[in-house]
Each structure stands twice: as structure tokens, then as C-alpha cells.
Amino acid sequence: MNYPKFRKSAELFGVICGGLLISMPAIPQAVAQESTPKINPCPRIFYEEPHNNQVVVPQGCPPNALTQRLAAQGLLPVPATPSQEQTNLGVGGETPQPSVKLPRPASGDQTQQPSPGAVSSDQPPLLQPRQTPSATIALANGTVNIKLVNDTATNVTFQVIGDTAPRSLAGKSDVTLQGLKAPVTVTFEREDGGQLIVTPQASSEPGNLNVTFNEATNAAQGRSAMRVEPNGSVFLN
Structure with a gap:
């Protein structure tokens, strides 16, 4: 009889069965771990x-x-x-739901695009170019003395806004307004309704400005206000 071969086959069969018996308990445990749902602490x-x-x-x-x-x-x-x-x-x-995409509008519902020449209301207005000062002076501790010289033949009414009431300056005369703190605005007009040519000029002394009034021949030359900025720039309007 072939006992050695039979003995080896029996030993091999025993090893295989033993391995199966050892590994079997691990399979249900792994399946149980995978099937256990995660508990949400925030129901x-x-x-x-x-x-x-x-x-x-x-x-x-x-x-x-x-x-x-x-x-x-x-x-x-x-x-x-x-x-x-x-x-x-x-x-x-629950798993967060994906965002829903709205259908695109039909061709008849599309938002009308502005024409190439149209100006959108969302666009900021164009900036106007900054006015060039008519004169520049050196202020004295932030103040200025303004000498008004009326070279016309008619009275001129002037006023320092926020400082003085309207005053009258006779023709061919002058007056000096002292210690005006910049910024300061001075308005003026001819009492006969005519136009004024206004010529500001810095004095040789710091903090002094000479302003001369002359008769204008047309409305385009007329000026009715003057402003002195804190940096010494003088603008006419």
C-alpha cells in the first residue's frame, strides 16, 4: 500500500482546513465594521x-x-x-444636494444688450479737466489780504462769502480786505448789470493779492466770483 503518499495528502488537507477555520472569524468582523453606518451627531x-x-x-x-x-x-x-x-x-x-442649474432663457427671453453707441448708467461720469489757476500766491500763515481795485466807471458790489455782507465799491476806487483765512470766496457784480473782467495778481509781499475790475465787452469775458485755495491757487468763475 502507498502509505507515505496518503499520509502527506492527509497532512496537506489538515493544513488547508486549519487555515480556513482560523480566517473565518475575521471575515464577518470586517463585514460588520464596513456595514456599520456613521452616526451623525447633528440630526x-x-x-x-x-x-x-x-x-x-x-x-x-x-x-x-x-x-x-x-x-x-x-x-x-x-x-x-x-x-x-x-x-x-x-x-x-443627508449628503448635501448639488446645486440646481437653471435653464438658460430662450432666445426671446435673453437680456437685451446695449447698442455699441449707448452709454451704460453703471459707468462713472467722465472727469472734467482741472481748471488752471488764474494766479498763485504765497499765503501768510494760511491767510490772505485782498485788494480790490475798481477801474470801471460804475459801482461794483462785492461780498466775502461767510464773512461779510454785500458791500459797494465805487468806480475808480479800491478797498483792502485783510486777514481772510483760505479757502475764501469773494463774489462781485456791476450794479448797472454789465460784465466784469477780473484780473488777480500776486503782490510782491507774501499773503497779498491785488484784484482789478475792468469793463467787459461781452458776456464770455465776464466773471462773478473768485476763490483762493489753501495752497495759494486763485480760481475765477
């Missing part, structure tokens, strides 16, 4: 009435109405930001 019921205003959510969950109200009153710590795992689960364990 949807926390955010539904009446729990939304009666139950405080656990630390780390998105705050519901009651949790927010008590935290605002200082009765609870500020709710922590939910973990990434909780965010992926979503409130109640």
Missing part, C-alpha cells in the same frame, strides 16, 4: 420645531435658533465651527 430634528427653539445642539454642530439666542446672551460659549466630516454628512446625515 435634522435639532433644527425642526419645536426642538429648534427648545433644544441646545451639541458642541460642534451648526447652532439652531435656541443655541444662537443663548450664545448671544452670553449663556453659552460661541458655537464651534462644524468639522469637515459633519459638513459632508449634512444636517440629519
Whole structure:
């Protein structure tokens, strides 16, 4: 009889069966671990009435109405930001729904595009070029003395805005306004309704400005106001 061969076959069969018996308990355990669902610590019921205003959510969950109200009153710590795992689960364990894309409007519903020559109301207005100063003077401690010289044959009414009442300057005369703090605006007009040519000129002495009035031949030459800026720039209008 062939006993050695039979003995070797029996030993091999025993080894195979033993290995199967050892590995079998591990298979159900692995399956059980994989099939165990993740428990969401922030179920949807926390955010539904009446729990939304009666139950405080656990630390780390998105705050519901009651949790927010008590935290605002200082009765609870500020709710922590939910973990990434909780965010992926979503409130109640549901996977966040993907955003829904709205259908594109039909050709007849498309927003009308402005014509190439149209100006959009959203565009800022164009900036006007800055006016060139008519004169520039050196102020004395932020103040200026203005000498008005009326070379016309008629009276000129002038006023320092916010400083003096309207005053009259007779023809062929002058007056000096002292210690005006810049910025300062002076208005003037002829009492006969005519136009004035206004010529400002810096004096040789710092802080002094000479302004001469002459009769204008047309309205385009006329000026009715003068402003001295804190940097010494003099503008006419």
C-alpha cells in the first residue's frame, strides 16, 4: 500500500482546513465594521420645531435658533465651527444636494444688450479737466489780504462769502480786505448789470493779492466770483 503518499495528502488537507477555520472569524468582523453606518451627531430634528427653539445642539454642530439666542446672551460659549466630516454628512446625515442649474432663457427671453453707441448708467461720469489757476500766491500763515481795485466807471458790489455782507465799491476806487483765512470766496457784480473782467495778481509781499475790475465787452469775458485755495491757487468763475 502507498502509505507515505496518503499520509502527506492527509497532512496537506489538515493544513488547508486549519487555515480556513482560523480566517473565518475575521471575515464577518470586517463585514460588520464596513456595514456599520456613521452616526451623525447633528440630526435634522435639532433644527425642526419645536426642538429648534427648545433644544441646545451639541458642541460642534451648526447652532439652531435656541443655541444662537443663548450664545448671544452670553449663556453659552460661541458655537464651534462644524468639522469637515459633519459638513459632508449634512444636517440629519443627508449628503448635501448639488446645486440646481437653471435653464438658460430662450432666445426671446435673453437680456437685451446695449447698442455699441449707448452709454451704460453703471459707468462713472467722465472727469472734467482741472481748471488752471488764474494766479498763485504765497499765503501768510494760511491767510490772505485782498485788494480790490475798481477801474470801471460804475459801482461794483462785492461780498466775502461767510464773512461779510454785500458791500459797494465805487468806480475808480479800491478797498483792502485783510486777514481772510483760505479757502475764501469773494463774489462781485456791476450794479448797472454789465460784465466784469477780473484780473488777480500776486503782490510782491507774501499773503497779498491785488484784484482789478475792468469793463467787459461781452458776456464770455465776464466773471462773478473768485476763490483762493489753501495752497495759494486763485480760481475765477
